[in-house]
Amino acid sequence: xxxxxxxxxxxxxxxxxxxxxxxxxxxxxxxxxxxxxxxxxxxxxxxxxxxxxxxxxxxxxxxxxxxxxxxxxxxxxxxxxxxxxxxxxxxxxxxxxxxxxxxxxxxxxxxxxxxxxxxxxxxxxxxxxxxxxxxxxxxxxxxxxxxxxxxxxxxxxxxxxxxxxxxxxxxxxxxxxxxxxxxxxxxxxxxxxxxxxxxxxxxxxxxxxxxxxxxxxxxxxxxxxxxxxxxxxxxxxxxxxxxxxxxxxxxxxxxxxxxxxxxxxxxxxxxxxxxxxxxxxxxxxxxxxxxxxxxxxxxxxxxxxxxxxxxxxxxxxxxxxxxxxxxxxxxxxxxxxxxxxxxxxxxxxxxxxxxxxxxxxxxxxxxxxxxxx
Ligand SMILES: [Mg+2]
Numbered sequence: 001x002x003x004x005x006x007x008x009x010x011x012x013x014x015x016x017x018x019x020x021x022x023x024x025x026x027x028x029x030x031x032x033x034x035x036x037x038x039x040x041x042x043x044x045x046x047x048x049x050x051x052x053x054x055x056x057x058x059x060x061x062x063x064x065x066x067x068x069x070x071x072x073x074x075x076x077x078x079x080x081x082x083x084x085x086x087x088x089x090x091x092x093x094x095x096x097x098x099x100x101x102x103x104x105x106x107x108x109x110x111x112x113x114x115x116x117x118x119x120x121x122x123x124x125x126x127x128x129x130x131x132x133x134x135x136x137x138x139x140x141x142x143x144x145x146x147x148x149x150x151x152x153x154x155x156x157x158x159x160x161x162x163x164x165x166x167x168x169x170x171x172x173x174x175x176x177x178x179x180x181x182x183x184x185x186x187x188x189x190x191x192x193x194x195x196x197x198x199x200x201x202x203x204x205x206x207x208x209x210x211x212x213x214x215x216x217x218x219x220x221x222x223x224x225x226x227x228x229x230x231x232x233x234x235x236x237x238x239x240x241x242x243x244x245x246x247x248x249x250x251x252x253x254x255x256x257x258x259x260x261x262x263x264x265x266x267x268x269x270x271x272x273x274x275x276x277x278x279x280x281x282x283x284x285x286x287x288x289x290x291x292x293x294x295x296x297x298x299x300x301x302x303x304x305x306x307x308x309x310x311x312x313x314x315x316x317x318x319x320x321x322x323x324x325x326x327x328x329x330x331x332x333x334x335x336x337x338x339x340x341x342x343x344x345x346x347x348x349x350x351x352x353x354x355x356x357x358x359x360x361x362x363x364x365x366x367x368x369x370x371x372x373x
Contacts, residue, residue: 041104042300042303051369053065099255128313138326161344163191223245237265250271251274260286267294
């Protein structure tokens with residue numbers, strides 16, 4: 001089964017606001033083959049930058065766009081194609097958005113592989129160990145503790161037994177930070193509460209906050225420090241009374257390697273739209289080996305939700321699933337299948353490949369750029 005087309009599509013909502021939420025646009029990579037099958041993937045990064053990495057023409061042997069690398073290749077050979085993409089993008093790749101673009105391709109290739117064999121991806125990854133997960137409603141803080149209380153309460157009343165609140169205005173001051181977490185706990189009641197700081201403190205401030213937040217029984221403190229500060233994560237993890245989670249910004253295995261080697265985290269958050277199935281399988285094996293825990297990160301479309309469910313279901317110690325509840329049409333209408341928790345639990349899809357199908361009418365209405373058709 002040979003690759004004939006690598007189509008890249010950018011979708012964007014009519015109105016985009018200034019907030020830390022990547023469900024306002026999407027970049028899809030659709031890999032088509034000579035047998036008529038199509039696999040679909042996405043990357044969570046700036047869509048136009050991802051598209052440029054797919055579209056770039058041949059410059060030289062280690063500076064070449066992804067489409068040119070892939071056309072004519074055997075679609076099922078995911079590991080070899082990952083390595084080929086890695087090598088042939090060395091002069092603009094190896095890290096960050098190039099790996100994210102490769103992840104969109106890899107997600108599409110695994111979707112194709114599942115469709116070709118008539119099997120769900122979790123089976124091809126070795127078999128699922130979970131049928132469903134306790135989902136946490138993932139949402140941003142309110143402007144203060146009062147508004148945060150109402151947000152947490154809303155999602156508990158919607159049936160969630162776990163809520164994560166994150167980002168702005170956390171980091172403003174000790175008073176504001178405490179007020180937000182106190183409000184979140186009051187609103188969440190006895191549900192699981194997770195706090196996502198959004199990379200705002202130095203290590204000593206983070207430790208002070210971790211000790212203060214422990215009184216509110218938080219399940220984990222996420223991204224207290226800037227993403228590259230591996231040594232401070234290790235220092236903090238050794239001292240914090242609450243588990244430390246991070247990893248959502250890391251693209252691929254090489255980015256996770258220092259965190260894993262240094263045992264810097266309690267919970268490793270893997271985004272399939274930045275790691276693909278190929279590198280996520282490696283990360284799973286390494287993290288399970290050191291006795292730490294894994295969770296998905298996902299704030300984009302149902303494609304990555306489905307990918308996350310397939311991958312996380314193969315992780316032995318998985319215990320929670322990030323279910324973004326940002327109210328975006330991209331989250332609710334891009335696929336015919338609705339992938340969202342019901343009564344606080346989200347089920348793993350069992351259809352071939354990712355097990356989801358695009359609503360082409362929705363794609364057409366939100367399409368702002370397309371290449372490779
Ligand atoms: Mg986060």
